[in-house]
Amino acid sequence: MTERKPPDLSFTSWIDRQISEAAERGAFDDLPGAGKPLPRRSDADAGQAWLRDYLRREGVAAEELLPTPLRLRKEIERLTETVRELRSEQEVRDVAADLNRRIIQWRRIPEGPPVYVPLVNADLLVSRWRDGQASPLPSPPPLPSPAPLPSPPPAPSPPPRRWRRLRPRRTPRGAP
Numbered sequence: 001m002t003e004r005k006p007p008d009l010s011f012t013s014w015i016d017r018q019i020s021e022a023a024e025r026g027a028f029d030d031l032p033g034a035g036k037p038l039p040r041r042s043d044a045d046a047g048q049a050w051l052r053d054y055l056r057r058e059g060v061a062a063e064e065l066l067p068t069p070l071r072l073r074k075e076i077e078r079l080t081e082t083v084r085e086l087r088s089e090q091e092v093r094d095v096a097a098d099l100n101r102r103i104i105q106w107r108r109i110p111e112g113p114p115v116y117v118p119l120v121n122a123d124l125l126v127s128r129w130r131d132g133q134a135s136p137l138p139s140p141p142p143l144p145s146p147a148p149l150p151s152p153p154p155a156p157s158p159p160p161r162r163w164r165r166l167r168p169r170r171t172p173r174g175a176p
Contacts, residue, residue: 080128083125092125
């Protein structure tokens with residue numbers, strides 16, 4: 001537990017005293033990167049560098065930070081390579097059904113950007129799996145790219161200006 005600051009000391013001198021005592025005890029001797037300069041980064045890179053360093057240090061893949069629809073699309077892209085390792089047609093169909101279930105679940109309550117995520121055609125996937133099992137040398141063609149995104153709805157008309165709402169309408173004199 002840390003000790004309380006004595007009333008007669010300022011915060012700056014109290015903190016400096018604690019740091020010097022810790023240095024005398026050797027608390028800073030075995031820190032990683034001790035004696036090495038800080039890595040030099042460009043200005044454009046510096047904003048996200050802390051995030052990349054944190055992910056690398058914690059062992060988290062950057063793809064786990066993607067929004068759900070983008071993660072699902074990446075999974076669809078990799079599906080052809082993923083199913084090559086499966087041993088039976090039923091396992092391939094189960095993988096396609098699981099991915100389709102997650103896509104439908106996301107479509108019901110979409111989170112993240114409005115990106116169209118197509119369902120996986122299990123029959124097409126199974127036929128590609130069979131082709132890959134028959135001749136392992138050539139790689140199967142990638143799954144068809146998803147349809148283009150629909151155009152966004154037209155923007156609503158701007159709200160009325162504030163000064164018009166605050167100013168009462170004048171009625172001509174003598175009008176009822």
